[in-house]
Every structure is written in C-alpha cells, then in structure tokens.
Amino acid sequence: MRNRYLAAGVLAVLFSGVVLIACGTAQDQTLQLPSDPKNYAPLEKYEAMKIPADNPITQEKANLGWQLWFDKRLSGDGKLSCYSCHLNEKGLTDGLALGKGAFGKALARSAPTLWNIGYHAEWYWDGRAKTLEGQALAAWKLANMGGKDKDKDEIRADILATLNEAYKDPFQKVFGGPASEKQIVQALATFMRTIISKTTPFDAWQKGDEKAVSDGAKRGYAAFQKAKCTNCHVGFLLTDLQFHNVGIGLKDGKPSDVGRFKVTNIEKDTGAFKTPTLRDIARSAPYFHDGSVATLEDAVKLMVAGGTDNPFLDKTNLQKAEITAAEQADLVEFLKSLTETAKIPEPKLPQ
Numbered sequence: 264m265r266n267r268y269l270a271a272g273v274l275a276v277l278f279s280g281v282v283l284i285a286c287g288t289a290q291d292q293t294l295q296l297p298s299d300p301k302n303y304a305p306l307e308k309y310e311a312m313k314i315p316a317d318n319p320i321t322q323e324k325a326n327l328g329w330q331l332w333f334d335k336r337l338s339g340d341g342k343l344s345c346y347s348c349h350l351n352e353k354g355l356t357d358g359l360a361l362g363k364g365a366f367g368k369a370l371a372r373s374a375p376t377l378w379n380i381g382y383h384a385e386w387y388w389d390g391r392a393k394t395l396e397g398q399a400l401a402a403w404k405l406a407n408m409g410g411k412d413k414d415k416d417e418i419r420a421d422i423l424a425t426l427n428e429a430y431k432d433p434f435q436k437v438f439g440g441p442a443s444e445k446q447i448v449q450a451l452a453t454f455m456r457t458i459i460s461k462t463t464p465f466d467a468w469q470k471g472d473e474k475a476v477s478d479g480a481k482r483g484y485a486a487f488q489k490a491k492c493t494n495c496h497v498g499f500l501l502t503d504l505q506f507h508n509v510g511i512g513l514k515d516g517k518p519s520d521v522g523r524f525k526v527t528n529i530e531k532d533t534g535a536f537k538t539p540t541l542r543d544i545a546r547s548a549p550y551f552h553d554g555s556v557a558t559l560e561d562a563v564k565l566m567v568a569g570g571t572d573n574p575f576l577d578k579t580n581l582q583k584a585e586i587t588a589a590e591q592a593d594l595v596e597f598l599k600s601l602t603e604t605a606k607i608p609e610p611k612l613p614q
Contacts, residue, residue, distance in 0.1 A: 305459045309499060312381050312456060318396060318449045320456060327433045328454025330610045331447060336425050339365040339409030345451065348374045348407065351606040354547030355458070360554025365409030371520070373554040378542045378603065379500050381456030388536045388552045390506060391526045395452040403448070418444045429613045458607065460542040461499075465600040476600040482590070483597025490567050490584035490594065495538045501601070506535040509581055510571025511551045517573060520553065533575040543603040563595055 300320040304311040314320055331337065332345040343365055349355040355376040362370045372388050380386075386398035404411040404418060412419045427434070427442045434442040437450070465484075467475035487493070497503050506523040511534075513519065518534025526532075536552045549555065550562040569583035570576055586594070 303456070305457070306379075306461060306499060314456070315394065315396070318452060320453055321437070323433070323437045324450050324453045325457055326454075326610075327430070327437055328450035328452070329457075330430075330433075330612055331426075331451055332454050333609055334426075334429075334612055336429065337403060337408055337410060337422065337447075339411070339419070339422070343408055345402070345408075346607070346609075349377050349607075352546065354378075354543035354545070354603070355607075356547045358548070360549045364406040368406045368409065370406055372552050373549070375537075375539060376543060376547050377455065377458050378460035378540055380458055382500055383504055385504070385537070389523050389526050390537055395455060396448050399451045399455070400444070400448045403451075418447075423447075433613075460540075460603045460605065462604045463542065463601045464604075465597070468600070477596060479593045479596040480600040481597075483593035483595065483600075486586050486590040486594040487597055489590070490586050491582065492566070492584075492594075494580040496541050501541040502538040504538065506532060506537050507577040507580060508532075508534040508536075508570075508573065508575040509551075509566065510534075510573050510576050511536075511555060512553045513571060513573055518575065522552070531575060534573065535575070535577070541598060542601050545599045545602050559598060560595055563591060563598070567591055567594070 300322070302311050303314055303320050335341055335344045335347075337344065348357045348362055350357060355378055357374045360373060362374050364370050375388060381395060383395070386392035386395060387401075392398035392401060402408060404416075410418045410422050423442060423444065426447065430442055434440065434446065438446045464475045465480070468481070487496075495503050495505070495507060508518065508522075511518075513534075521533050523532035523535040523537075524530070545559055548559060549557050550559070556562045556565060565571070566581070567584040567586060569578075570581045
C-alpha cells in the first residue's frame with residue numbers, strides 16, 4: 264500500500280525532541296521546540312516533518328498558536344477553544360461519541376486524536392483537507408467553532424477585532440502587523456505541529472527499558488503482529504495514513520456515512536475512513552469515526568474478527584485473526600502501553 268511517510272514495521276524508532284512542557288514564568292511562557300526549525304525533525308531517526316514554505320516554523324509563532332489554541336474567543340459563541348475537543352485526559356479527543364460544536368450544534372463524527380498530526384498528508388476522517396492550515400480554518404469557521412460570518416465566507420470581523428486587541432503585540436512581532444484570518448490559522452497549524460507522541464511506556468521498552476511494560480503487553484505486541492494489525496497500524500506513527508472500510512456505521516448492510524467516497528467519488532472508498540493512530544488509544548474511547556464502540560476490548564474484538572461485512576469491506580488488509588482469547592487480552596494490554604505521558608500544558612492567555 265502507498266505510504267511515503269512510514270517505514271513499515273519500524274516500531275522501534277528512537278527519538279529526541281518535543282516534550283510538551285511550559286517553560287518560563289506564568290507571564291512569559293514558551294514551548295520548547297525540539298530541533299532546528301529549518302529542519303524540523305521532532306522524532307529522532309525519523310524523517311523531518313514536511314512544513315509548507317509559506318508557513319515556516321518559528322518559536323514565537325508556535326508559542327502564539329499555543330495560546331490561540333486554548334482561547335475560547337476564537338469560537339462563534341465564545342464557549343469553545345480548540346482544546347475543548349482535544350483534551351489531555353481523553354487522549355486528545357473529547358471523549359464523546361459525537362461531539363457538539365459552537366452554539367450546541369451536533370457534529371456528525373467523533374473528534375479524532377491529534378497526536379503527531381503534523382505528519383499526516385490529509386486531514387479529517389475522510390481526508391478532505393489537504394493542508395493542516397486548511398483543516399484549522401475549516402474547524403474554526405464551520406460547525407466545530409462556528410466562527411463564520413453568516414453573510415460571507417470568512418471569519419466574523421468582531422472575532423478578529425477581539426483577537427487583535429488581545430494579541431496585538433505578539434502578532435506584530437511574529438507577522439509584522441495585525442492578525443488576519445490566514446495568520447491566525449498559520450499560528451494554530453504551527454502549534455499543532457508540536458503535538459508529538461513519543462513518550463509512552465512502549466517507547467521506553469523499545470529503547471531498552473524491560474521494566475517499562477508488563478509481560479502481558481510484550482506478549483500483546485507479538486499478538487498484534489501475528490494478527491496482522493500492522494497492515495494498517497504501521498510504523499512509529501501506528502497508522503498508514505490511508506483509508507479503509509472496516510464495517511462501522513452500517514444501515515441496511517451499507518455504510519450510512521460514505522466517508523472517503525465523498526472526497527474521491529470512487530466506489531471502493533465508500534465507508535472508508537482514515538486509520539487512526541493507536542497512540543494514547545486507551546484514553547480515547549469511544550472508538551471509530553462515529554464513536555459507536557464504547558470500549559477498547561470491544562474495538563479489538565471487532566477488528567480481530569475481520570470487521571463487519573459489507574459490500575465495501577477492505578478484505579485485503581482486514582482479515583479474521585487466528586489468535587486465542589488470551590492473546591487478544593494481551594493485545595489489549597499492549598495497546599494500553601501506548602498511553603502517552605506527555606501532555607499539552609495550558610498557557611496564560613492575554614486579556
């Protein structure tokens with residue numbers, strides 16, 4: 264399968280770099296960038312992240328985006344920030360099957376985790392956003408945060424005015440002038456590229472700490488490979504970044520949400536969704552794009568059974584696994600060892 268970002272099977276990649284910690288005083292907090300921003304490589308012995316030429320990473324821009332990401336003044340009703348749907352304790356999801364956006368609007372899909380999101384090539388469950396900046400703008404403008412002007416295809420002028428008043432000096436320093444819709448999105452995307460998972464117990468074990476995970480988790484890693492979960496959950500990111508139909512959300516035997524098909528208009532993509540990373544998976548319940556599976560144990564049970572049959576099921580990559588009940592239980596223990604110890608700290612916001 265196509266994947267230019269991942270080295271298949273290389274789960275033991277070592278690394279150094281981003282740790283999401285705040286530095287400095289409460290009045291002067293900054294994020295630690297992991298490496299030379301001109302060659303941004305937050306994962307050691309792994310390729311550099313691909314950064315758009317018109318939005319280079321800088322320390323100041325990442326720090327500004329970090330503050331904006333926590334600021335509820337971005338939302339149309341002033342009640343939600345980006346962080347509201349990507350909580351530390353929920354594995355950077357909101358813990359809901361289907362979330363609610365600004366003004367209480369129901370959302371159609373579950374909030375995906377954001378770990379290592381800067382390494383993706385397409386965004387959203389169906390891959391409709393082709394840049395991280397585009398994803399950030401759509402989430403800000405549309406149902407998630409409801410910032411769109413009701414008469415124009417742009418962010419409301421009053422929201423921009425409020426942000427300009429609060430962030431006048433930082434925007435002057437980073438962009439040389441007042442905040443615009445584009446610049447706010449660039450700052451948000453820059454911060455999101457610092458959201459890196461690499462400090463799980465599993466990672467410590469792969470670096471040589473035999474006590475970092477249980478014997479059950481070690482057996483579960485073997486079961487994970489035996490069950491061919493690595494067909495889709497591959498490499499250090501634990502996702503192939505591709506789109507697969509696994510039989511979730513069926514109605515009358517067919518996908519009720521056509522997923523990737525809406526983007527490609529290719530029939531085989533009907534009901535296909537992006538492979539989620541397994542990093543922090545134990546905290547990100549409920550599971551799948553519609554949040555229809557409540558527990559990790561049930562999610563594993565469904566997948567090792569080969570998914571749910573439907574006309575578009577990906578039978579190439581998803582097949583019934585020949586593993587025992589004990590191996591399946593160990594596999595769950597392995598997944599729990601992928602719980603991330605890093606967290607996104609809350610910055611002090613300007614008034």
